[in-house]
Amino acid sequence: MVLFYGLNKGAGVERVGSMIANGLSEVGHEIILASLGPCDTPFFPLNEDIKIISLSGSSRVKLGHTPNAIYKIRKLLKTERADIIMAVDTKSIPYTLPATLGLKVKHIGWEHFNFDPNEGISRSSIVRHLAARYCDSVVTLTERDKQYWLKNTRHKSQIIAIANPCPFPIQEYIEENKKIVLAVGRLHREKGFDLLLEAWLQVTAMMPEWRLKIVGEGEERAKLTELIEANQITESVELVGATDNVGHYYREAELFCLSSRAEGFGMVLTEALAFGLPIVSFDCGPGPGEVLNGTGSILVPKNDVGELASALIGLMKNDEQRKTISLRGKEKVEIYQPANIISEWLDLLKSFE
Template sequence: MSGTPRICFLTGTLNAYAGAERMTAVMANALAERGFPTFVLSLWDRHSCFPLVDGVSHHALFARRPSFKRAYPATVAGIRRFLKAHRIDILVEVDTMLALFTLPASVGLPVRKIAWEHCFFDQDLGRPMRRVARRLAARFHDDIVVLTDRDHARWEEALQPRANVLTVPNPLPFAFPPDAATRKAKVVLAVGRLTHAKGFDILLRAWAMVAERAPDWRLIIAGEGESRPELERLRAQLGLAESVELPGAREDVSSLYQGASVFCLSSRYEGFGLVLLEAMSHGLPVVSTDCEAGPRALLSDREALLVPTENPEALASAITALMDNTAVANDMALAGRQKARDFELGRIVDQWQQLLCQH
């Protein structure tokens, strides 16, 4: 490989409002703007929820998601054809599961393979083959990129990989906000996909307790996902229709942060927790579950009140504590905003550029 390497991000789809997909678009755009020939190959769906700059070439193997058991040979062959046709030098796999396709697809090709891990090592998200794929990536890939030092340690401890493992956190996906939120509105904000993992059912049960003490406050849960019907039923059962909003996924998420006073993350588990950085960059004090990997790696008691997972009582108590204690909330908001600066996009792209330009 000579000159600027040709980069391809391989992902399932970009047409889904989710963290890994968003980060794929953000990093592809940033590298293209720095002059890297940049491609995104989705396994299915040519459309993207996220804007892509002119320098990013987006392709898809299939129009719709196929059964990969039946389409496995076609998927491997399609990836191989793409790598050869576009003379890809570096393949960045956005999910370690993709190693199951890319190892046979790249046999004999001069392609450097990087597995970009977005989950914590001890989570397989209900897919045991993810653990197999991680072992394959650790043995046969060139690099493994993980999001936190805690996850880095788990990879080294469990697999003793031949691959180079390094920590590169996710960046803020937008320019650092010039002004912090005024925090005058009586609004608690949560942001994320409406899935079991995000624990919004726990947050609703906690809010039922908060609302009794602070009936003039509102909770906004911004996001979309398969748990919406369940959450809407629970909201009705708890009598929270007047104080809880479920506005769906929002493109103007920065305006939601600017219009809130407290941010809450109620997740059962997290790979990273990008929304924490987003909230802190906007100067919001944080209540978060102390789940493994992301929150535990990103947060200290200077920026957040940490509570156990699956505990609505503890969540409610922490939320009301920040409502009631302005001085503590102010201190946390300031500390969080300072920490978020470490994750500005340019700093993280510098780390990726250094990795990609290694020979």
């Protein structure tokens, strides 16, 4: 059984969770998707033989309803005779841990965010320590994050790193010269598009023929639009909005930029690599460094707008460097293809037998 907070949104956790559920279903595992929130219209496609069950109706379970959520999860585990429960996002551990007490059910906590050893006492840190001690396994997205868990928790669980799968196969190289920099993500402060626009002021002054496209929608659209208009860069910047064909924008781009203030993994990086895009990224968590290692793409210090602009300009001026990075990136992204990632999940599941 795979437990989500909801299935109707098009966020990264739902996307990768749906991919793993589909992959495990395709190799013969019986998959039940249980949702603490809305799941009547799943955003991402799911195999027909996957059973979807709502635990809370039309609204997300609140903390005040924790006993009811625990009861429903426990009842479902018994009714469906589940062997394993996978908590997609360790935030749901306060529900799943007590729900599995006394049951012969293996428990996986799947962490999608960075472990911050300096966080201090908070709800998230308490939950992580509980997961490390009482889950049968904790899955992190990077090796570096795995080491944080091992060094900073009193763990009894099996802590392993399994990266997110890349949603796209490796693309054939099409040599075009469209001079487009692409960024993809929710228009949210965490994604740092305001920092990217600040850097773009320096970039467009030096390389006026290049354009920036930002694909995604969110609460900061009005703020970002105001920044674009106030700085008179409307001719070189486009807020594309949400799309169901992000592949089109990867295909037409020549560079990719990740300007996030924090990233647990950064699936957009593997997507960009699959399309052969050289990348400039802030070093904003374990994910970018691990994904881009060995590709030739460029990491710059977190939130350093000047370095971000400088790295973009440097790659824009160097056609040969972009071609070299493109080839190395495609080689690296092979390890993130779904078949390889599903194989790692299967190894974990077999370890419980």
